[in-house]
Amino acid sequence: MNHRLSIRSLAACVAAALSISVAAQDRPGQGRPNDARPATPPTGAAQPGAAGQPPMDPALAKRMAASMNAGTPGLEHQKLVARTGEWDLAVKFWMVPGAPEQASTATATIEPILGGRFLRERVTGEMIGQPFNGEGILGYDNAAKQYVSTWIDSWSTGILESRGTSPDGGKTIEMTGTSTDPESGKPKTSRMVSTMPDGRTMKFESFNQGPDGKEFKSMEIIYTRRGAVGAPPASGRPGSGTGAGGRPPAAPNAPSRPTAPPATR
Numbered sequence: 001m002n003h004r005l006s007i008r009s010l011a012a013c014v015a016a017a018l019s020i021s022v023a024a025q026d027r028p029g030q031g032r033p034n035d036a037r038p039a040t041p042p043t044g045a046a047q048p049g050a051a052g053q054p055p056m057d058p059a060l061a062k063r064m065a066a067s068m069n070a071g072t073p074g075l076e077h078q079k080l081v082a083r084t085g086e087w088d089l090a091v092k093f094w095m096v097p098g099a100p101e102q103a104s105t106a107t108a109t110i111e112p113i114l115g116g117r118f119l120r121e122r123v124t125g126e127m128i129g130q131p132f133n134g135e136g137i138l139g140y141d142n143a144a145k146q147y148v149s150t151w152i153d154s155w156s157t158g159i160l161e162s163r164g165t166s167p168d169g170g171k172t173i174e175m176t177g178t179s180t181d182p183e184s185g186k187p188k189t190s191r192m193v194s195t196m197p198d199g200r201t202m203k204f205e206s207f208n209q210g211p212d213g214k215e216f217k218s219m220e221i222i223y224t225r226r227g228a229v230g231a232p233p234a235s236g237r238p239g240s241g242t243g244a245g246g247r248p249p250a251a252p253n254a255p256s257r258p259t260a261p262p263a264t265r
Contacts, residue, residue, distance in 0.1 A: 069142065073116045076140035076147075079170040080119055081112045082199070086226040089125065097216040102128060108223065113137075127155065147173055156182075162192060171196055191215065199229035 089106040106125025113120050118139040125132050134153030141148045144163070151160040156179075164175030172195045181188040191207040202223035210216045 071117075072142070074140070074142060076170060077116050080138065080140065081116050082229075083110050083119060083196075083202070084112060085110060085229075087202075087223045088226060089123065090222045090224070091125070091127075091219070092221075093127075093219040094217065097210040097212075097214075104128075104132075106132065123153075147175060149175065149177075151177075160190070162190075164192070190218075200225045 087108040087110065089108055091104045091106060093102050093104075094100075095102070104125055104127050106123050108121055108123045110119055110121045112118070118137050121136040121138065123132070123134040123136075132154055134151065136149055136151040138147070138149040140146070141163075146163045146165060149162045151162075152158075158180050160177045160179045162175040162177035164173055166173050172193065175192045177190045177192060178187055179190070180186070188209070192204065193207075194202060194204045196202045204219075204221040204223070205217060206219040207215045208218040
């Protein structure tokens, strides 16, 4: 095989795939939701390459187009970005079923990263009189058609990984997370539900399994927004969002689940 020709064909394929994405973004009136993906190149014939380049392989062109589609933010991401801002948190948690309620407060900063593909949430507060810090990443996986998140905090050396869906277009997000139980050393599963009735409040609930195997509510967090709806966080850095100056794009006030602190719940 002529390796020089193969490299030139791959370069032509990448250029064509990028041109497909750019052309779709430039169409008037398209906000790039998931139902407005760039068209997949036809597979019946080789696609023309860049000027002076040989035609690209159709199978490779199809794969490149699929990759571009999977990596393009859509409507789900726009709704998530609407959660950008500063939040006050009122936290309640229960270590085991029937245990006394523990209460604490915290603050959260939520900002878009990687061109609005993900949200980063940073939480600072205390639990049981001890300092607490946590950080989560939340996004929507176009290929898997699922919401995805990770959570780490100062009370654990593990990572909570979660996946889930929304029955109502992003207002309610139901996720299942997996982490390692520190007592048994075995994997444990948590169920998490979040709702956002308006642009100023969010509610997050987490459910674990008790010693008897039955589910119990282990945590509740009420998020109250600081400042105006859609205002970027004070700690936001230029370029972290998807709009000019790093500001997130305008989006409906129907953001999805708050990333779930803490992993030790």
